[in-house]
Amino acid sequence: MTVKLLNHREEGPASAPPLLLGPSLGTSYALWDAVAPELSITHRVVRWDLPGHGGSPAGLIGPGATVADLAALVLELADALGIERFAYAGVSLGGAIGLYLALHHPERLTSLAVICSSAHFGGAAPWQERAERVRREGLEWLADSADARWFTPGFTVPRLVQDHREADPEGYAACCDALAAFDLRERLPDIAVPTLLVAGRQDPATPPAQLREIADAVPGAALVELPGASHLAPAECPGAVLTALRTQLNGAPASGMAVRREVLGDAHVDRAQARQTPFTARFQDFISRYAWGEIWTDPTLSRRERSMITLTALVAHGHHDELAMHVRAARRGGLTPEEIGAVLLQTAVYCGVPSANSAFATAQRVLAEEEQEESRRG
CATH class of the missing domain: 3.40.50.1820 (Alpha/Beta hydrolase fold, catalytic domain)
Structure with a gap:
């Protein structure tokens, strides 16, 4: 039958x-x-x-x-x-x-x-x-x-x-x-x-x-x-x-999302998720799978080292909105203001003084905002 x-x-x-x-x-x-x-x-x-x-x-x-x-x-x-x-x-x-x-x-x-x-x-x-x-x-x-x-x-x-x-x-x-x-x-x-x-x-x-x-x-x-x-x-x-x-x-995007939250913070990722639309969904998937699920999870470099490299690349291309986000990420990852300043000073030599000048202004604003936030919490 x-x-x-x-x-x-x-x-x-x-x-x-x-x-x-x-x-x-x-x-x-x-x-x-x-x-x-x-x-x-x-x-x-x-x-x-x-x-x-x-x-x-x-x-x-x-x-x-x-x-x-x-x-x-x-x-x-x-x-x-x-x-x-x-x-x-x-x-x-x-x-x-x-x-x-x-x-x-x-x-x-x-x-x-x-x-x-x-x-x-x-x-x-x-x-x-x-x-x-x-x-x-x-x-x-x-x-x-x-x-x-x-x-x-x-x-x-x-x-x-x-x-x-x-x-x-x-x-x-x-x-x-x-x-x-x-x-x-x-x-x-x-x-x-x-x-x-x-x-x-x-x-x-x-x-x-x-x-x-x-x-x-x-x-x-x-x-x-x-x-x-x-x-x-x-x-x-x-x-x-x-x-x-x-x-x-x-699995990789889930792992990538966890790393993304650890590096950028829940508040930033939640805002990005809330803004996601059907039009941007595949791009968000790409970011989660490749940038955060494969590159940032590669143990060859530490997250501190990756933050320094990322800051340099963003200065070189003039991506100042992204730079501000990654200055905050670098602080979350343990970089001190002095170390961030040293990275930006290095970019003055290899990316040009005008680019570094704009980068210092962006970083200074972000660090000042962090100080104000800490004062309010204290």
Whole structure:
């Protein structure tokens, strides 16, 4: 007897670390179209369709289905593909499935990313009502409001809206049944899998507070809030989602972010993160992975030595805003004002007196500000 599996698509080298990507209710694996190809450079990516969505048979689940039933289908798929342990990322209902797997099958997960999702979905009644109406009337009435529920004003992905219209009503309704019965709030502290939460700041369905609730309860969990993102963040802000997932999956950006905070201070990094947009997300990822995750973590030179080199390079190119930031970083790293002055004096010989003159003015201002801050604290 042939076992029916979730419809799925594989990308990336078969020998690479496996990564399973779960969709949201009403969409297909096309939700990951703008993210999966990039992730497949370093991972064996498997994205799949919910029952009754995309190419998955609706009959894989029935009325009264639970998230446990859906999680079992995901494990059946992984087993059929010969995947024992895998990283997992899921959106909305896909994220709920990930939480269930982390609680009940932690030995199967290497990491978990929960995107625009929740540990509960507002109680049973609204989902039961939606399921009943979908079974009676189909999905056209609901698909008409998809853009408002899924995206920020003026944005849409026609393929995903069409997926919503074409989903099987019975399969969709059974997934609503699963959301109606889902509530893992009391079990969140038991999750021991490395967990990342990604929230869309403009998400009306699962607002950031619901992701923060998970982050506060799961030991060691990290939370990223994406400006300009609504409920389907991988489709609307793929660069920002890609950056967040790479940070978790590849490790180097996470290490780089820790070094960045140690060198520049939490306040500076928090400001930079708050200013991040989907347009700048890939650049921020580049900085975290290469500048801070590879160069500043190389043990060949000490951080004091790297600070001195950085100050010199910034003077040479006239980057005075960056120079001010790295004067503060040098002080955090233990350089004295006298040592900073000696570095700048050296630049007068090799970078030119006018450049050094401007650099001394910048450094003097920063050091004076530090003295004032210390006086206020004292």
